[in-house]
Amino acid sequence: MPKTSPASGISGRVTVPQIRYATIIAFLAWTFAVYDFILFGMLLPEIGNSINLDAAGQSRLATFVALGGVIVALCVGPFVDRFGRRLGMVVTVGGAGVASALTALAGMISPALLVGIRSISGLGYAEQGVNGAYLSELYSATDNEKIARRRGLVYSLVQGGWPIGALLASGLTAVLLPIIGWEGCFVFAAIPSLIIALAATRLRESPQFQALQAARKATTVADAQHHHHPSVHAPLPVPGHTGLRGILQGSARRASLVLGGSHILNWFPVQVFSVLGTTVLVNVHHVSFSSSLVILLLSNLVAYAGYLVHGFFGDRFGRRNMIAAGWTIGGVVLTIMLYGPDNTGIVVALYSIGLFFLIGPYSCLLFFVGESYDSSVRGTGASFVTGVGPIGAVLASAGATAILGAGGHWQIAALIFGAIPCTLSGLLMLAARDVPAHPADADFVEITVAQEPASPTPVSQNPPAPTRP
Helix, strand or coil: CCCECCCCCCECCCCHHHHHHHHHHHHHHHHHHHHHHHHHHHHHHHHHHHCCCCHHHHHHHHHHHHHHHHHHHHHHHHHHHHHCHHHHHHHHHHHHHHHHHHHCCHHHCCHHHHHHHHHCCHHHHHHHHHHHHHHHHHHHCCCCHHHHHCHHHHHHHHHCHHHHHHHHHHHHHHHHHHHHHHHHHHHHHHHHHHHHHHHHCCCCCCHHHHHHHHHHHHHHHHHHHHHHCCCCCCCCCCCCCCHHHHCCCCHHHHHHHHHHHHHHHHHHHHHHHHHCHHHHHHHHHCCCHHHHHHHHHHHHHHHHHHHHHHHHHHHHHCHHHHHHHHHHHHHHHHHHHHHCCCCHHHHHHHHHHHHHHHHCCHHHHHHHHHHCCCCCCHHHHHHHHHHHHHHHHHHHHHHHHHHHHCCCCHHHHHHHHHHHHHHHHHHHHCCCCCCCCCHHHHHHHHHHHHCCCCCCCCCCCCCCCCCCC
16 A cells, blocks of 8 residues: 655655656656757767868867757756756756757857857756656655666666667668658657657656655744744754755765766766777777778667666665676776787677677666765755766867877777776776665655654643642
8 A cells, every 4th residue: 555644745756657657658758868969969060061061070079069969968956956856857857858859950050159059958968867866756755666676677667768869860860861861860859859748748757756745844943833832833854955065065065976986987988989989999999980880780789688687686785886896897908908919800899898888887876976975965966976977978079189189099088088088987986885785775764754743732822730849
């Protein structure tokens, strides 16, 4: 029977159909947010030609868009903690759809305005943080033991939307570009995102956020009563600080510094070996361009398997431990790949294994981030950790460019700004606090108890009669 707070009537347990619906919506939302993200990178040369930008201008445009996206993504967390996880899902996936639709106008607007439009796509990137916060709460608030025990594995299916979105973007663009042009490709990408945003309005809000809302409302009422009757009504405990201030103090500070730092470091190898993987393979091992595309296709499939494997073992051995082990092993394997023989078979095997351990732990990371903060700052913490990651991509690109500009080789650039940071990100994860088995359950209980004040003693109009000594 669902657990209900007597003070608020909030149903504290979530049904299996509600979880199934939320999981499907979260998966589709992330898949098509990635679709938009990848689509812009793929079609940037076409956009550049339309607005008369050379290669350098396109690079500057991509850099400003990335920075704008980070700023927008960081704003999502406080919004989600203030207005709810459900509305956060609607806004983030809807924002990705709006960004796609407006990008189709790029040929008629200035580059500066295009930067603003594409910065909105930061909402789509932040969607994975909302997924982590929302689903970590939802899965922990169910009486279904199978979901509770395997919630990391279930979430890994959602995070698997990244390689699927990337493959969809590549495949559909190859088919649609000659038919409807690059503008039509962006319009086509907007349609599913907007439909999913509409479907997300039917999501059930997490009971943890409902309890937090009730606690805030009860605190406001109690404070008002205490102001009028200070001798009778005691104010309720006020939830801790929210927003960026809330994640940089107390126990949340450790999570923010360690997880944020690890994510920044890990975006170095993501940029070098995933985003620029074709360039690295061609320049280091002289793999043909056509072969490198096949390798990237295979590596995306391997990365999806990595999500499932890390999610499965994260439920058993701890998510922090699986992230640390995966990224550390990934850095070692990618180093061996860089300095191994030029044999295509060996390169394919080592590169695929490296991406398995580089990308796979993200199914644990984003769920672990949700578990590492309490409800009052969970959305802010998740958006902060995910939002600062691309800073590593910018630094990796700048560092690799500096080495290449000084006459260096991609091999040393990929080692210093790819493989080594990958290993360091795994080692840094060991400094994170290992969360309890069901942190969101404890979090829900604390908030529910805090929101249930004792009934105030009525103020008597007559003083009590004196008692005999």
